[in-house]
Amino acid sequence: MNLSSILLTIINKLDGERTIYAGFHLLRGKRSGQTLQDVEYYGLKPFFGLLPKLRIVTFDEAANRLIELGYIATSDDSLVTVTEKGRLELSILPSYRFYGWDYRGREMIFYGRLTLTVQTMSNIRAGKKSFMPIQKDMNIQTFVKKLLYELPIKNPLFSRQVGEELTIGIIRSEMSDLQKVIFTHRLAGYGLSGWTWDQLAESLKLNPFTIRLMFIESLHMLLTVIESSTDLQLLQKMAADIKVSSYLTESSTKTKRLFDQGMSIEEIATARQLKVSTIEDHFVEMSINNTDFPLQMFVSEEETIAVIAKMNELGTKRLRLLKDEFKSLTYFQLRLILGARTGEGA
Amino acid sequence: MDIHTVLKNKFGFDQFRPGQEQVIQDVLEGKDTIAILPTGTGKSLCYQLPGYVLNGSVLVISPLVALMEDQVANMKRYGEKRVIALNSFLNYTEKKQITANLERYKFIFISPEMLLRKSVKNSIERLNLSLIVVDEAHCISQWGFDFRPDYLHIGEFFAYEGRPPVLALTATADKKVIRDIGHYLNLEEPTLHQYPLDRPNISYTIMDLDSETTKTRWIQQRLLETKGPGIIYVASRRRADDLSSLLQEKGLSIAAYHAGKEQEDRAFIQEQFISGEINWICATNAFGMGIHKIDIRQIIHEHIPQSIAGYIQEVGRAGRDGLQSAATLLYSHEDEGRTRFIIQGDIPTEKEIRHYTSLLQKNIPSDEAAEMAKITATGKRIIDYYLERMYLEEVVRRMEKLVQDKEFQLQTILRLIYSTTCIREMILTFFGESSIIKPESCCSVCGTVDDRWLQGPQVTNLAKRPLNWTERLIELLG
Numbered sequence: 001m002n003l004s005s006i007l008l009t010i011i012n013k014l015d016g017e018r019t020i021y022a023g024f025h026l027l028r029g030k031r032s033g034q035t036l037q038d039v040e041y042y043g044l045k046p047f048f049g050l051l052p053k054l055r056i057v058t059f060d061e062a063a064n065r066l067i068e069l070g071y072i073a074t075s076d077d078s079l080v081t082v083t084e085k086g087r088l089e090l091s092i093l094p095s096y097r098f099y100g101w102d103y104r105g106r107e108m109i110f111y112g113r114l115t116l117t118v119q120t121m122s123n124i125r126a127g128k129k130s131f132m133p134i135q136k137d138m139n140i141q142t143f144v145k146k147l148l149y150e151l152p153i154k155n156p157l158f159s160r161q162v163g164e165e166l167t168i169g170i171i172r173s174e175m176s177d178l179q180k181v182i183f184t185h186r187l188a189g190y191g192l193s194g195w196t197w198d199q200l201a202e203s204l205k206l207n208p209f210t211i212r213l214m215f216i217e218s219l220h221m222l223l224t225v226i227e228s229s230t231d232l233q234l235l236q237k238m239a240a241d242i243k244v245s246s247y248l249t250e251s252s253t254k255t256k257r258l259f260d261q262g263m264s265i266e267e268i269a270t271a272r273q274l275k276v277s278t279i280e281d282h283f284v285e286m287s288i289n290n291t292d293f294p295l296q297m298f299v300s301e302e303e304t305i306a307v308i309a310k311m312n313e314l315g316t317k318r319l320r321l322l323k324d325e326f327k328s329l330t331y332f333q334l335r336l337i338l339g340a341r342t343g344e345g346a
Numbered sequence: 347m348d349i350h351t352v353l354k355n356k357f358g359f360d361q362f363r364p365g366q367e368q369v370i371q372d373v374l375e376g377k378d379t380i381a382i383l384p385t386g387t388g389k390s391l392c393y394q395l396p397g398y399v400l401n402g403s404v405l406v407i408s409p410l411v412a413l414m415e416d417q418v419a420n421m422k423r424y425g426e427k428r429v430i431a432l433n434s435f436l437n438y439t440e441k442k443q444i445t446a447n448l449e450r451y452k453f454i455f456i457s458p459e460m461l462l463r464k465s466v467k468n469s470i471e472r473l474n475l476s477l478i479v480v481d482e483a484h485c486i487s488q489w490g491f492d493f494r495p496d497y498l499h500i501g502e503f504f505a506y507e508g509r510p511p512v513l514a515l516t517a518t519a520d521k522k523v524i525r526d527i528g529h530y531l532n533l534e535e536p537t538l539h540q541y542p543l544d545r546p547n548i549s550y551t552i553m554d555l556d557s558e559t560t561k562t563r564w565i566q567q568r569l570l571e572t573k574g575p576g577i578i579y580v581a582s583r584r585r586a587d588d589l590s591s592l593l594q595e596k597g598l599s600i601a602a603y604h605a606g607k608e609q610e611d612r613a614f615i616q617e618q619f620i621s622g623e624i625n626w627i628c629a630t631n632a633f634g635m636g637i638h639k640i641d642i643r644q645i646i647h648e649h650i651p652q653s654i655a656g657y658i659q660e661v662g663r664a665g666r667d668g669l670q671s672a673a674t675l676l677y678s679h680e681d682e683g684r685t686r687f688i689i690q691g692d693i694p695t696e697k698e699i700r701h702y703t704s705l706l707q708k709n710i711p712s713d714e715a716a717e718m719a720k721i722t723a724t725g726k727r728i729i730d731y732y733l734e735r736m737y738l739e740e741v742v743r744r745m746e747k748l749v750q751d752k753e754f755q756l757q758t759i760l761r762l763i764y765s766t767t768c769i770r771e772m773i774l775t776f777f778g779e780s781s782i783i784k785p786e787s788c789c790s791v792c793g794t795v796d797d798r799w800l801q802g803p804q805v806t807n808l809a810k811r812p813l814n815w816t817e818r819l820i821e822l823l824g
């Protein structure tokens with residue numbers, strides 16, 4: 001697993017209809033209308049916000065590698081496609097188990113809480129009351145303090161109980177053996193320091209970035225399992241508020257509230273002192289995220305069916321091509337149809 | 347009660363270390379006091395002992411939460427139960443409970459931002475305080491190397507009627523910093539105690555090498571032939587990474603440390619260095635505050651530091667156990683320009699400040715605005731403070747003054763580097779000390795540095811092997 005291969009998978013899904021930087025914005029989790037729309041149309045939720053701090057140079061390196069290897073090619077209008085050679089490569093890549101859409105980098109907060117809890121338990125077990133906390137973030141420290149306050153941490157059996165719960169979680173998550181090693185070595189405790197990315201890379205003979213990606217994936221897998229495991233009580237507490245609960249941007253949420261009160265797009269635009277086009281973006285976002293979005297208020301069912309049929313026939317989701325076929329529909333209407341009726345929400 | 351008896355009974359020590367007795371006496375007489383004592387000589391005793399002699403509580407203001415927690419833990423370990431740390435880690439209920447019962451505590455540690463909260467301030471003013479201590483007092487001065495603007499506010503707290511004496515403690519401060527401490531803390535004719543900054547067990551060597559390549563070669567050779575543990579200070583994050591991996595390839599046990607590393611990685615490296623798992627650290631000046639390791643044998647600077655005070659702080663991390671240690675500074679002719687560039691990069695220019703304020707006016711969040719105006723985190727801290735207090739024009743002038751002052755500091759350290767008189771003497775004179783006894787192994791100018799003790803087997807990088815994951819969890823949690 002590495003950034004290039006993830007990028008190759010993304011480009012493949014984008015189906016030759018976007019420039020390479022759509023991948024960058026996706027990985028960083030940019031909450032713009034365009035990116036959010038892509039996520040839905042092209043089934044890219046797993047990769048959304050996977051690397052919120054990804055640097056453009058790192059991204060460019062990965063992209064250039066794909067070009068050098070001849071896996072991707074860019075057309076004159078900068079759209080990027082996967083080549084035959086790239087397709088061959090894709091067929092041998094393992095599948096990913098990221099859930100970027102749900103976690104968006106927040107899995108690291110969960111990890112922070114977990115490391116600090118483990119470090120605290122480990123020190124208490126060794127009879128140490130003071131130690132340098134591995135997490136300096138105030139929110140994490142406060143969270144863990146509060147969490148442990150309610151628990152029998154002085155009981156010598158309790159730390160083992162924490163260990164057992166974690167073991168069950170790890171096994172259930174079905175992370176790979178390598179991921180188990182990485183995961184447990186990013187935890188630290190009394191007399192047992194954590195391993196840096198470089199140290200893990202050196203001893204596992206892997207690229208540090210690869211290790212980081214594997215780690216993120218293992219956290220996503222663990223978090224998903226924790227969510228449905230009522231018997232993993234402590235882990236469930238640690239995972240509180242980690243999963244994104246509202247998939248709408250803050251601004252879209254406000255728009256939705258006004259819409260639910262019965263305001264029209266124009267009225268909302270006036271009330272919020274925003275451009276109509278911005279409010280329209282919010283509606284597209286709502287069409288993507290809310291299964292009960294009232295599409296029929298904007299376009300008839302017959303038109304919707306016709307657009308979807310055409311889209312399948314042409315094998316494209318490019319708006320301009322669809323617009324040529326349906327001159328009577330606006331771009332806004334087309335976007336709403338695609339939002340509500342394609343991707344996983346459909 | 348006689349303070350010698352307290353020293354023996356409460357702390358189990360037979361005698362005071364240099365400076366402690368004099369400082370304590372002044373404190374007990376109710377004088378405002380500034381005490382400059384080298385790290386590791388026992389600054390905390392200077393307020394702990396008076397705490398037991400005087401009636402009432404001692405308030406200790408401390409800039410670093412980690413440091414504070416550490417001190418509190420230490421005191422508890424030695425049996426003092428009436429000690430508490432008030433910082434933003436406490437949750438609301440805890441805070442309320444503690445502030446309601448503050449008089450129960452003999453020693454109250456507090457962070458500057460907590461001190462200025464109204465509720466906290468009120469309950470502290472109701473207390474019977476016998477002494478206020480300002481730890482790491484140099485942080486109050488923008489001329490210091492570790493300026494923390496929130497420290498400047500604490501003087502405002504001291505302005506009340508009938509406040510107890512104030513004891514300001516620090517390990518390093520030149521005349522300017524001392525003046526700032528007195529001024530900003532509103533001290534009344536403070537007595538100054540300055541104790542030998544000299545660390546006779548550290549030898550100073552300064553070497554002129556012609557290029558980075560030569561420096562790399564020298565360091566490599568040195569690490570292969572001499573003992574650690576040690577710290578190599580370099581000028582940039584990039585260099586820290588590069589040099590560290592190069593030395594790693596030679597089989598040395600070393601890791602890079604800088605602010606660009608993830609927080610957990612930094613904590614892991616620090617832990618490994620303290621436990622002896624790693625022998626060397628290759629770091630930017632981000633490394634060092636709050637590190638308790640007494641057996642550091644070598645400090646190597648691979649660049650020209652920004653000021654003598656900063657340099658001394660870094661060098662002072664060596665030999666806390668009192669055993670022989672070596673400080674080496676390598677420089678080449680390109681370094682002067684590079685250091686100047688780094689220093690000035692931190693201070694916002696007029697154009698940057700104006701850009702920044704105009705962005706703020708457009709309601710752009712300050713972090714983003716700073717990034718867009720290309721202002722560093724340190725730069726932002728500084729101008730945010732001033733912008734709150736004075737007009738833009740004045741802030742701009744302040745920054746220009748700051749640039750001049752930093753240049754002055756650079757010139758001072760350059761004089762040290764090109765010095766033809768004893769390095770130790772130069773440093774001590776800079777800090778206003780006059781009587782100097784040169785140890786046998788003094789400095790490269792004296793030509794007496796004897797490094798033979800340093801020769802010896804070095805720790806090589808034993809390939810770390812990961813455990814099986816279940817074993818690892820069992821080792822951690824049982």
Ligand SMILES: Nc1ncnc2c1ncn2[C@@H]1O[C@H](COP(=O)(O)OP(=O)(O)O)[C@@H](O)[C@H]1O
Binds near residue numbers: 366384385388391
């Ligand atoms: N008079 C003394 N005699 C012996 N040991 C002392 C004396 N005063 C302090 N110490 C010890 O010196 C060590 C350093 O003290 P500390 O206050 O932490 O130093 P600082 O804050 O100056 O770095 C502590 O272990 C302390 O117990």
Ligand SMILES: [Zn+2]
Binds near residue numbers: 771
């Ligand atoms: Zn000398």
